[in-house]
Amino acid sequence: MKQFKAESKKLLDLVVNSIYTNREIFLRELISNASDAIDKRKFLSLTDASLDTDFCIELKPDKATRTLTVIDNGIGMSEKELENNLGVIAASGTERFQKENGKEKVEGLIGKFGVGFYSAFMVADKVTVTSRKIGENTAHVWTSDGTSGFEITDGELLSAGTTVVLHLKEDGDENYSVYLDPNHLKTLVKKYSDYIRYPIRMLLPKKAEGVDKGEVYELTDLNSMIPVWKKRKNELGESELDDFYMHTYHDFTPPVLTIQTHIEGAVEYTALLYVPSEPAFDYYTKDYKRGLSLYCNGVLVMDVCAELVPEYLGFVRGVTDTPDLALNISRETLQHDRRLRTIATGLEKKILSELEKVKNNDREKYEKFFGAFGKALKFGAYENYGTNKDKLKDLLLYYSDAKKKLVTLKEYCEGLKEGEAITYACGETIEKITMLPQLEALRADGRDVLFFTEPVDEFIARMLGEYDGHKFENVASGKASGQANTDGHETLLKRIEEKLKGKVTVEATDKLKSYPVCLAAKGEVSLEMERIMSAMGGVVKADRVLQVNLNHPAISALETADDATFTDAVTVLYNEALLAEGYKTEPEFLSALNRIIVSGISSGVRADEKPVVKKKTAAKSSAKSTKKPQNGDSENKTE
Numbered sequence: 001m002k003q004f005k006a007e008s009k010k011l012l013d014l015v016v017n018s019i020y021t022n023r024e025i026f027l028r029e030l031i032s033n034a035s036d037a038i039d040k041r042k043f044l045s046l047t048d049a050s051l052d053t054d055f056c057i058e059l060k061p062d063k064a065t066r067t068l069t070v071i072d073n074g075i076g077m078s079e080k081e082l083e084n085n086l087g088v089i090a091a092s093g094t095e096r097f098q099k100e101n102g103k104e105k106v107e108g109l110i111g112k113f114g115v116g117f118y119s120a121f122m123v124a125d126k127v128t129v130t131s132r133k134i135g136e137n138t139a140h141v142w143t144s145d146g147t148s149g150f151e152i153t154d155g156e157l158l159s160a161g162t163t164v165v166l167h168l169k170e171d172g173d174e175n176y177s178v179y180l181d182p183n184h185l186k187t188l189v190k191k192y193s194d195y196i197r198y199p200i201r202m203l204l205p206k207k208a209e210g211v212d213k214g215e216v217y218e219l220t221d222l223n224s225m226i227p228v229w230k231k232r233k234n235e236l237g238e239s240e241l242d243d244f245y246m247h248t249y250h251d252f253t254p255p256v257l258t259i260q261t262h263i264e265g266a267v268e269y270t271a272l273l274y275v276p277s278e279p280a281f282d283y284y285t286k287d288y289k290r291g292l293s294l295y296c297n298g299v300l301v302m303d304v305c306a307e308l309v310p311e312y313l314g315f316v317r318g319v320t321d322t323p324d325l326a327l328n329i330s331r332e333t334l335q336h337d338r339r340l341r342t343i344a345t346g347l348e349k350k351i352l353s354e355l356e357k358v359k360n361n362d363r364e365k366y367e368k369f370f371g372a373f374g375k376a377l378k379f380g381a382y383e384n385y386g387t388n389k390d391k392l393k394d395l396l397l398y399y400s401d402a403k404k405k406l407v408t409l410k411e412y413c414e415g416l417k418e419g420e421a422i423t424y425a426c427g428e429t430i431e432k433i434t435m436l437p438q439l440e441a442l443r444a445d446g447r448d449v450l451f452f453t454e455p456v457d458e459f460i461a462r463m464l465g466e467y468d469g470h471k472f473e474n475v476a477s478g479k480a481s482g483q484a485n486t487d488g489h490e491t492l493l494k495r496i497e498e499k500l501k502g503k504v505t506v507e508a509t510d511k512l513k514s515y516p517v518c519l520a521a522k523g524e525v526s527l528e529m530e531r532i533m534s535a536m537g538g539v540v541k542a543d544r545v546l547q548v549n550l551n552h553p554a555i556s557a558l559e560t561a562d563d564a565t566f567t568d569a570v571t572v573l574y575n576e577a578l579l580a581e582g583y584k585t586e587p588e589f590l591s592a593l594n595r596i597i598v599s600g601i602s603s604g605v606r607a608d609e610k611p612v613v614k615k616k617t618a619a620k621s622s623a624k625s626t627k628k629p630q631n632g633d634s635e636n637k638t639e
C-alpha cells in the first residue's frame with residue numbers, strides 16, 4: 001500500500017469532512033473529469049481516426065452492491081498516471097493551504113488546487129478506479145479508502161477509458177442511498193452537468209406512449225449537451241452561467257461580470273467571458289495561464305489560447321467557439337491565424353465596452369472590479385509604449401483629494417479651468433499622500449489633486465502627456481507652485497542652501513501653509529520615478545529641491561539664529577521634508593532634533609503656528625507656555 005503524503009492526508013480529511021457541505025457535487029466532479037478525459041481523446045482523434053468512438057459517460061447505480069459507477073471512454077490513465085494524478089493531492093497547494101488555514105480561505109483554495117476527484121470520498125468509503133490508457137493493452141486498478149493510502153494492481157478493461165466505482169457509505173446522519181436512485185441521479189445531472197458536451201447515459205425504464213412497458217430498460221441521455229455558451233437566455237437555468245464559471249475555474253465566488261457575445265461577420269464566433277471578482281490565487285505568478293478556451297463547433301481545440309485576449313486583459317476567463325477554424329489546425333499555425341486575430345480584436349473591444357458600461361451604470365460594481373484588476377488596466381495603458389493608452393485612459397480611476405473618492409480623469413477635468421493642469425501627488429497610500437505638506441495651499445485655493453498610489457501611475461501620466469487639453473503636473477515638481485516673493489530673504493535662502501550643499505538646492509514656495517519646508521524635484525525625473533527606478537536597480541536621480549515657506553515662523557526664526565542653532569534647525573527641517581516624502585532620515589537628525597528640543601523647552605516659549613513672539617508680553621502668552629522657564633534667563637535673552 002502506498003501512503004498519501006502527510007499534508008495530503010490533512011487536506012483530504014478537510015475535503016471529506018468539512019469543506020463541501022454540499023456532498024452531491026461529487027457527481028459533477030467525476031462527470032467533469034470524465035468529460036475532460038473524453039475531450040483529450042477526441043482531440044487526438046481529429047488526427048487519428050482510429051481513436052474516434054461513440055463518446056459517452058455512463059452512470060450505473062447498483063443497489064445490490066451499494067455502488068455507483070461512472071464510466072467514460074476517454075483517454076484513460078497509465079499506471080504512472082493513476083499514481084501521480086490520483087495519489088498526490090494538492091501537491092502544490094498544501095504549503096499555502098497550511099499557511100492560510102482559515103476555513104474561508106481553505107474553501108477557496110480547495111477548489112483551486114483540484115481535489116475534485118477526492119470529493120468522491122464524501123460519499124464513498126472505498127473507491128476503485130480502473131483505467132486503460134489509449135494505445136495500451138493493459139488496465140490498472142487504483143483502490144483507496146481515502147484515508148490511509150492507495151493500492152495499484154493489474155486489472156482488465158475491454159477498451160480504453162476509465163471506470164470509477166464508488167462504494168457508498170452506510171446511511172447515518174446522511175442518506176447516501178439517494179445516490180443509488182436513478183431519478184435522483186437524473187436530477188443531479190440536470191442540475192450540475194447539463195452542459196457537458198457528451199451524452200451522460202443511464203439505464204432507465206423505457207417510456208412508450210403512456211404505456212408502462214414494465215421491465216424494459218434502455219440507455220437514456222440525461223443531459224441536453226448544449227454548451228452553456230450556446231444556450232439562449234430562456235434555455236439557461238438560474239445561475240447556470242455563474243455555476244459554469246465557478247466550477248470550470250475553481251472559484252467559489254461568482255464573477256463580477258459575465259459577457260456573452262455572438263458575432264456573424266467576416267468570422268463567426270460565440271463567446272462567453274467572465275471577469276472574476278478577485279484575481280486567481282496565482283494570477284501574479286508565472287504559473288497563471290492567461291487566455292480563453294477555444295472551441296470549434298463545440299469541440300475543444302485549445303484549453304487556454306493566450307492569443308485570444310491581450311495581455312492586460314489576462315484576468316478575463318471564458319470560452320470562444322467558432323465554426324470558422326479548421327479543427328486539426330496546429331497550435332503554431334493557429335497563433336498566426338488571421339481569423340483568430342479578428343476574433344481577438346473583436347473580444348478586446350467587447351470587453352472594454354462592457355467595462356465602460358459598468359463604469360457608467362454601476363459605479364460600485366466597477367470600483368470593485370477596479371480594486372481587483374485596475375492595476376492590470378494601468379499596465380495595459382503603459383506597456384508597449386502606450387499603444388493602448390487611448391483605449392484605456394477612460395477606464396482608469398484615481399482618488400480625488402477634494403471629492404474623497406475615486407474619479408475618472410474626465411470627471412476630474414470637469415472641475416478645471418481652461419489651461420489648468422491635472423495636479424497629482426504620489427505616495428504609497430492615500431493616507432500618506434493626504435498628509436503631504438504640498439497639498440495645503442492647493443486645498444486652500446479649492447484645487448483638487450489626484451492621488452497616484454501605484455508606481456505605474458506617474459508613468460501613465462507621462463505617457464498620456466495631457467487629457468482633454470490639460471497637462472499633468474506633479475505637486476512635488478516645483479511647477480505646481482507659484483513663485484514666492486523672496487524679497488529680503490535671499491541671504492537666508494543662500495545660507496540654508498549652503499548648509500545643505502550637495503543634497504538639495506533651495507527655493508521659496510507659496511504652496512505651503514502650516515509646514516515650513518517640503519521636498520520637490522525639478523526637471524523630468526520626479527521623486528517617485530527616482531524611487532521606482534532605484535527599486536529596479538537604476539541610477540536615475542531626481543534633481544531635488546527643498547522648498548521653503550518664508551511665512552512660516554520656523555523659517556523666520558532662522559534669521560536671528562546663531563550658527564550652531566541654525567545648523568541644527570536646518571538639519572531638522574531638511575529631515576522633516578525627507579520624512580514627509582517617506583524617506584529615511586539622516587543619522588545626524590535625532591541629535592540635532594534633541595538639541596533643538598532642549599533649547600525650545602528652556603526658552604519657555606510655546607511656538608504653535610504663530611510667529612515667535614520676541615517681546616515679553618501678556619499673561620496670554622505665558623498662560624500658553626506649557627512650562628515656566630527655570631530661571632527666566634532664556635526669556636530675557638529673547639527680549
Ligand code: ADP
Pocket residue numbers: 029033034037072074075076077085086113114115116117118162
Ligand atoms: P482536476 O480535475 O482539477 O485536475 P482531479 O483530482 O479531479 O483534479 O483529477 C486529477 C487528475 O486525474 C486529472 O487532472 C486527470 O489528469 C486525472 N483524471 C481524473 N479522472 C480522470 C478520468 N476519468 N480519466 C482520465 N483522467 C482522469
